[in-house]
Amino acid sequence: MEQRPTLSRPGLALALVSAIGMVLAGVGFHIALIILAIWLGTLWLSAPRPPQPDRSGGDGAFTRASVGDLIEHSATPMLLTQGSRVTTANLSARRLLGSHLVDQDARVAFRHPEAIALLARDAAGSAIIRGLERRRDIWSMNRQPIGDGFAVIELVNRTSEADISRAHTDFVANASHELRTPLASIIGYVETLLDTPGSLDEETSDKFLGTIAREARRLQHLVEDLMSLSRVEAEKHDQPEEEIGFASLVERAARDAAGSERAHRLEMHCNSPVLIAGDSQQLEQLVRNLVDNALKYGDDDKMVSVAVDMSDKGEATLTVEDRGEGIAAEHLPHLTRRFYRTDPGRSRASGGTGLGLAIVKHIVERHRGRLDIDSVQGEGTTVTVRIPCKAPSQAAVRDIAKLS
Template sequence: MSKRSFPWSGFVLAVAACTILATLEIDLVYVGLVLIVWIGSLYLVAARPPEVKEVSSGRAFTRDNMADLFEHSETPVVITERDRVVIANLSARKLLGGHIVGQDVRMALRQPEAIRLLERNAEGGAVVRGLARRTDIWRINRKTLPGELAVIEFVNKTAEADIARAHTDFVANASHELRTPLAAIIGYVETLREDVENLDPKMADKFLGTIQREAKRLQDLVSDLMSLSRIEAEKHDLPEHTLEFAKLAERAAHDAAGGNRSKWLDFEATGEFTIRGDQQQLEQLVRNLVDNGFKYGSPSQPVTVRLHPKGQNRLRMTVTDRGDGIAPEHIPHLTRRFYRTDPGRSRASGGTGLGLAIVKHIVERHRGRLDIDSTLGEGTRVTVTLPLEREEAET
């Protein structure tokens, strides 16, 4: 760092001031001391380096400030000098290990795509897989800096890829589910039209019954898809309305039981439970659970619905059937879209494969919890826990 030029204007001012003091008959010893101190202070100011350094003038300054700048960034960032890691922020050390500082970055990554990017010694990006875990997907971006430095940024693309894959799977599954009833409807309609005049009335009625059943299944599937779409769109919005859940649940449970099944519904609530919720979604939640209980439970055994308080701030609703039960390996997957433990039985009973997926999203929107327990040969119990309105008011 070069020193500043001497401030000659200040020197001239000091000499002029001391000359005036001398003309005022001030002791020349004092005048000389003033001149010496004044000139000395000017020299110190001229010799002192600037407060703010140029970035290009001090490599240590650059590294220290870069380290402070990137240390707590959520994005892993590595800074290299001649391909050797000199700085790795906290996220990068968690991703690649603290030992990477001081290593050749190519040895730290051990990824052919990344190594090719680094060996080109140019700016750009590369997508690598399995950087931390086998299924991870990362985009590595490299930016060169003066002084043979480079900034390497790691952007996690795993969640984005998972969402895209889930979207593709959902479209494929939905297309398959829609195509199945459509194929049945088209097939039976074509059969009816081939020989309308000579077709036996009983056979025609049977065909028309199948068409009606498949059309109803198609209608239910489209309705559930639309419901799921609306619920997912609103899942981050807290419900605003206050309602009494026991009365709502009893009404929805009887609607789901309907007709001949009502005598097998055993409903009991031990009080009134005021919550904040979306009435339409909560009714759908209860209907789906009770309907599942009747579909998959024993036809000669009741489906029980119980509402009880859980602690001071929550309510618990359990829906229990006494059917064949569900094998343990299926339980973690039951809330996935279109997942069925027995596809043939589900379709025969009119199930769309979306009922529990809808229930899960409704519970999540209402900040609740969903638990499913089942024992083979005994039945299944679904438990929904929801916050009471007073808990929401306190928070």
């Protein structure tokens, strides 16, 4: 609020005494009042006014303090510059670029051609900076002048957006390739049969039809897995609440995955009365995928072990172990990526789509669990899934005991 000037008390008293004296001396009252008003106006205009705060900041102190307080706790890194010098940096910016940033030349702090070009312009603008914190980082740098040579700089991390876009692009490219291969095979054999009606012997025709049927089933499995993955990803933020006896579910799903022809290779240890909150359909799919992989890639003459237990941390633990060739260490971090295969030829020959472990990973994440894969070449692979347990009621314990 603007402060008013202060009238001098002696001057005010002299004006009043003079006005009274003129009235007593016979001067008309209205004339004396006019003279008094003029005198008071003169005193008002000439009265000293208190100094106003320098809102321009002089050297920028007022602006720095107010903007600094405003941006300090923002989650977005923000800086205040005067010319090319950084005068203020909020907490996020100091964590990103270092506390030595303040009073440093901004061009030295960023050391990026696009950033330097933006800082050189005395106008609003933006630039894309790469490798600001880590080599593959992508940041958007926005500059907004606020007067008196000052400007606010905002840094927005665009890395996750770029990663998502790249993942979508890779997924579409990989899915297109996976779909195109069986389709090309089916179309080729069908065209051959259509172009040579009756000219092929029965054995060759049966061979062609068998290939068409096999590729069609492969295409069907791929589409089913793509749809399953899409559903799991869409629901991954919805924590399931269905009360499930985990051991009985695992045993049932494992035997379904093995079927009658591979059931003799299963070694089951699922007697622990473990209760979890989960989605039974998705958990059955998780078990089927893990058991199917173990039976496919394990040694045909050796057993696959499936066990359910309770960990010391109160987690339901599922372990699926095969005794096969094992997986090289460099492949382990990539196994849950979509369409990743350690041996593409063997995987396709066995009917694999490359999506099984990606689906498993998303199901585990939805159930707030953990997935670990350990492998030793020449000995086999062990997959462990840990899911938080649900405190069982007495009735549930009795039901689980009956099932077990």
